[in-house]
Amino acid sequence: MAVPKTKKSKSKKRMRKAAIRKPCARAQSCEQCGADKLAHRVCPSCGYYRGRQVVTVSDED
Structure with a gap:
């Protein structure tokens, strides 16, 4: 069985883990507007999620 000769430092371990992280979420277009x-989130411009309005968005320009 393989046994490491020396302990891996925290920085070396974290550098290795940094390359394995999940990719960023991609933007999708809203079906309503x-x-x-972002996927699986309420649309910030119209407030719709899965075909129904969840959040009331006020127009403050």
């Missing part, structure tokens, strides 16, 4: 939004 067509604006960019």
